[in-house]
Amino acid sequence: MAKILVTGGAGFIGSHTCVELLGHGHDVVILDHLGNSSRVVLDRISEIAGKKPDFVLGDVRDRDLVRDTLAAGIDAVIHFAGWKAVGESVEQPLRYYTNNLDSTLVLCGEMERAGIRRLVFSSSATVYRSPAEVPVGEGAPLWCDSPYGWTKFMNERILSDLAVSEPSWSILLLRYFNPVGAHPSGRIGEDPAGIPNNLVPYITQVAVGRREFLTVNGNDYPTPDGTCIRDYIHVQDLASGHVAAIDYCLKHQGVETVNLGTGTGSSVMEMIQAFEQVNGIRIPFRIGPRRPGDAPMSFADPSRAAAVLGWRARYGIRDMLRDAWHWQQANPTGYQQPDIDRVPSAD
Numbered sequence: 001m002a003k004i005l006v007t008g009g010a011g012f013i014g015s016h017t018c019v020e021l022l023g024h025g026h027d028v029v030i031l032d033h034l035g036n037s038s039r040v041v042l043d044r045i046s047e048i049a050g051k052k053p054d055f056v057l058g059d060v061r062d063r064d065l066v067r068d069t070l071a072a073g074i075d076a077v078i079h080f081a082g083w084k085a086v087g088e089s090v091e092q093p094l095r096y097y098t099n100n101l102d103s104t105l106v107l108c109g110e111m112e113r114a115g116i117r118r119l120v121f122s123s124s125a126t127v128y129r130s131p132a133e134v135p136v137g138e139g140a141p142l143w144c145d146s147p148y149g150w151t152k153f154m155n156e157r158i159l160s161d162l163a164v165s166e167p168s169w170s171i172l173l174l175r176y177f178n179p180v181g182a183h184p185s186g187r188i189g190e191d192p193a194g195i196p197n198n199l200v201p202y203i204t205q206v207a208v209g210r211r212e213f214l215t216v217n218g219n220d221y222p223t224p225d226g227t228c229i230r231d232y233i234h235v236q237d238l239a240s241g242h243v244a245a246i247d248y249c250l251k252h253q254g255v256e257t258v259n260l261g262t263g264t265g266s267s268v269m270e271m272i273q274a275f276e277q278v279n280g281i282r283i284p285f286r287i288g289p290r291r292p293g294d295a296p297m298s299f300a301d302p303s304r305a306a307a308v309l310g311w312r313a314r315y316g317i318r319d320m321l322r323d324a325w326h327w328q329q330a331n332p333t334g335y336q337q338p339d340i341d342r343v344p345s346a347d
């Protein structure tokens with residue numbers, strides 16, 4: 001087994017991956033500044049896995065901190081840390097480029113210095129030009145519609161060039177499609193700050209009463225029911241995909257690009273109907289205007305993941321929506337404890 005540094009390991013996909021890594025006998029060190037997550041997650045990871053990850057509070061752009069953390073016998077790194085709000089990246093491009101690129105540059109510079117050259121990078125299907133021919137293979141044309149997407153694209157370039165410069169590097173670029181769901185325990189899950197941008201957390205917040213209704217962003221697309229089709233993948237499948245990626249990374253050299261998707265597309269209406277059926281809860285919705293930048297259809301060709309990693313997704317949308325609801329129902333306000341304990345200030 002190995003000792004894996006997980007940057008951003010307190011986040012949605014990171015936390016589920018840490019549970020899976022611990023469950024497979026790896027030791028885990030989480031480096032996270034908790035700017036977009038909560039310390040509660042660390043306790044929940046330990047509770048589920050029955051084993052505590054080490055935790056380092058800080059920013060992956062802090063060179064000295066990264067150097068010290070890597071010196072603790074790290075064998076490989078999974079790099080999740082980065083900002084991922086598409087809309088926000090359009091409004092604040094410099095912050096996104098600085099944060100998402102500097103973090104990778106500092107991390108890889110210190111890994112190179114320490115002679116640690118095994119890295120799994122959290123990339124995204126957002127790097128594919130839209131609309132893409134479906135199913136989308138790793139060789140599909142690349143083009144991004146947001147600074148967020150371009151940071152993923154540029155990080156892939158940086159890492160690919162690094163692998164070419166030093167053949168002893170082993171790098172996996174994992175392109176996620178639409179991660180949703182939660183660990184079946186309901187103890188960890190997706191906890192977006194503010195109003196959810198993404199479909200499934202918005203649905204679960206409607207179901208738990210935090211939102212009045214769902215707005216469906218357009219139903220006049222060239223799809224069977226007029227709503228957009230996406231490749232939703234259970235976060236548990238993503239987590240097992242990362243374990244397979246680390247195992248591959250520890251045994252090989254060079255750079256590989258792999259889609260993590262199911263290969264099955266589901267429309268917005270299908271997701272609403274599946275949620276209502278599997279959870280017995282009605283989701284009130286209204287049809288709104290199209291959301292700029294949305295492609296009618298996107299779903300993966302997952303064959304390379306099977307060929308290279310021996311991995312394929314196991315769960316369907318009913319499992320995803322059952323587990324997403326189980327998490328939200330048990331954690332109506334996510335990880336932030338409602339501040340009912342806060343003593344009201346005496347005005």
Ligand code: WQD
Binds near residue numbers: 086123200202215229
């Ligand atoms: C899915 C469909 C919406 C919310 C995004 C990021 C991508 C990646 C995954 C990081 C679309 C519709 C949504 C709502 C709706 N993240 N929708 N009402 O846009 O495919 O991908 O998350 O890598 O970078 O772009 O996912 O869940 O936002 O939307 O009708 O309230 O649901 O219009 O058709 P998307 P999504």
